[in-house]
Amino acid sequence: MSESLYGEPLLAEVYDLFNAWGEDNDFYLGLCSPAVGSALDLGCGTGLPAAKMAEQAEVVGLDPASAMLDIARARSGGEQVAWRLADARDFELSRRFDLIYCAGHAFQSFLTETDRRAVFRQVRRHLARGGRFAFETRNPAARAWLRWENAAPRRAAHPRWGEVELSQSLLSERDGLVSYRSRYRFIDQDRALEADARLRFCGLAALRAELESEGLRVLALHGDWRGGEWREDSEEIILTLIRDGDQPVLG
Structure with a gap:
């Protein structure tokens, strides 16, 4: 029995078979406006959205699974991305980004409040002024x-x-x-x-309390990938955040 779903090289090789491009990827790619010069993909996995986004901006892809990064480096367009083996809770890139995102429900791998707060702190440290952070998590309801x-x-x-x-x-x-x-x-x-x-599966109220305590605030909230209004029974909680005190200068 493998202890990690993403650390086994063979499973990394077949990951994309069951995780093809979808509406979620369209959503994140849509955040990469012409004003976004740099982007950071937290939990980039095999690098599908990062490689595509690198056609428009300078992109860094960060993931703790070396087997997944091996696939990312080898994919078409992978040479345009700077891949980093690191954990989203504890990393240092000595730079800031216009856009940070965490796709593919990777955020749900942060199992505790301590984990999530650590991610939020790292995001705030690495966001450029007016930059945005976006992620999704399945609605527990x-x-x-x-x-x-x-x-x-x-x-x-x-x-x-x-x-x-x-x-x-x-x-x-x-x-x-x-x-x-x-x-x-x-x-x-x-x-x-x-x-x-x-x-x-973390509820919206708890997420709001945690992210706000770490200096982030909600800029947009959606319940589906087409930008639908969030409801109590929505399948997804899709959040776009900004640093508290910043103005959203990026379109």
Whole structure:
């Protein structure tokens, strides 16, 4: 049993099969206006949005999993991004960015208030004046984890490993801390790998209190990737933040 869903090289290789470009990537790319000269991708993974954003701005991609960064470096456009092996809770880049974002629900890997506050502090330190920080987290009120147990397995073809099937099962949920298991079946190889992971589902009120205490404030709040108004039953909590006291000078 692998302890890390993202540290296993083979699982990193097939990650993009089940995480293709979608509305979430369109949303983050849309934040990269002509006024944005620099961007930082926290938890960049295999680097899909970072490589695309690097066509418009100077981009740094940061991730704690070397296997994921290996994929990012090798992808088309990857040579345009500065990739860094580091943790979003504790890093130093000695510069500031017009845009910082944390996509792909990577924010939910910060399991405790201490973790989240550390990220917010690092973001504030690395944001340029008037710069923005955007991230999303699944709304706990929507209880998305209940659908994982009965979801049909997904299949996709990998150019090297052939047909791959992904299924997920819920292990436990308590007070918004969800443990689940991902099983990857490599059909052509007659092989399977399993990895357990945990995610934190944090409500909006708690997030607001934490980020405001670390010197950030909400600039925009959405409930879906098309910019829809947030409601109590929205699937997503999509936040765009600015440093407290700054004015949003970037379009």
